[in-house]
Amino acid sequence: MRSAFPELLARQGQPAAIATLVDKTGSAPLPIGTAMVVWQDGTVRGWISGGCVDADVVAVAERVLATGRSELREYGPPSPFGVGLTCGGRLRVLVEPVYPELLTAAAEVASDRPVVLRVDLETGERGVSWSTRAEGASLVGSAFVASFLPRPRLVVVSSTAVTNPLVRLASELGWRPVVVEHRPVFAAQVLGAEVVPRMSGVELDRRCAVAVLSHEPAVDVPAIMAAFSAGSAYVGAMGSAATHRDRVRRLREAGAGRADLARLRSPIGLAGVGGRGPVELAVAVAAELGSAGA
Incomplete structure (x- = not known):
């Protein structure tokens, strides 16, 4: 309905x-x-x-x-x-x-x-x-x-080539997309979603999903820690195996515990979807949201 x-x-x-x-x-x-x-x-x-x-x-x-x-x-x-x-x-x-x-x-x-x-x-x-x-x-x-109920929020951290396809899919699947992007030139490229410059501008809760698409530790780590603290239903982060290892180290230093780190989906996206272009990655993330029960 x-x-x-x-x-x-x-x-x-x-x-x-x-x-x-x-x-x-x-x-x-x-x-x-x-x-x-x-x-x-x-x-x-x-x-x-x-x-x-x-x-x-x-x-x-x-x-x-x-x-x-x-x-x-x-x-x-x-x-x-x-x-x-x-x-x-x-x-x-x-x-x-x-x-x-x-x-x-x-x-x-x-x-x-x-x-x-x-x-x-x-x-x-x-x-x-x-x-x-x-x-x-x-x-x-x-x-x-x-x-x-109000639509659950999907918080997408950073505007990248994957962001707009993910925003479109998330909207179709009943999410309310919010993009966190502090760089005006890239914030202007976001279509179909509310844009805020900082994570502090988003009210996180247990129904939220957080998809971190940035590769900047100064952006990634605070965003992931905020999602852990809120008990968000899904927390995923993009990056290679090397990026993931470095990110986990930084998260531990920031106070993340074993249970928190076990919840982190990294590299982001359900395996086996096929293709790694922006649209395929967006589909993989959307599929992982569903498989995680978010």
Whole structure:
């Protein structure tokens, strides 16, 4: 659902229906909370099943746009008489006109504030609250509940050839990229991310990931130590084996312990991705973020 919010906000006032996967059992390709938006002009964004029932969902959304009445659809295995899921799962899909509470939630998410959206499937009652401790979507009794946390930050230390590809990938994967770069000429080359001159300008926490792309000890060591101190979910640093050995020595001198150093991913990037150009390295780092559970 989160991925639908930017265009919903950009096209406010244009008639649209949103289809949301509110429940599933058995095998199904996409998680609860997945959404598709269908505008009156025929624009469609998103998927519900990855292909099996999406054409039918679009048709239902067009009907909802015409009638103004929500519909709750159920899909199971295919039959000779209708569409279905070849994977054998069962889905429940709520299709409804875009409503004010949805846009309120979208605006909160766009501002990186925590928000919870609740829709009662029996009464149609909708509500928004502003406190949540976890992100996810589920069916709670008769209500579909979607909770959104602020995007976790990916702090990229230094502007290099890898930075912009990594920023683009991270944004697509749900991260909020922040680039730390003190050199104005290189800071000006960063696209699609907030830029700050020092690590002190970034609030680190346990949800953050820190990717150090610099090769300057005066920059690398303080950034890595700050990530260790914050307990950041991922800490990676670029460099050769020789650079890594020298960096570890400097980190020990700065007070890093054995447990901290064991968390450091260096050289940065998941092995086996292939290629070492800037884009390939960005893909390798993004893959390592996922494999580390960050």
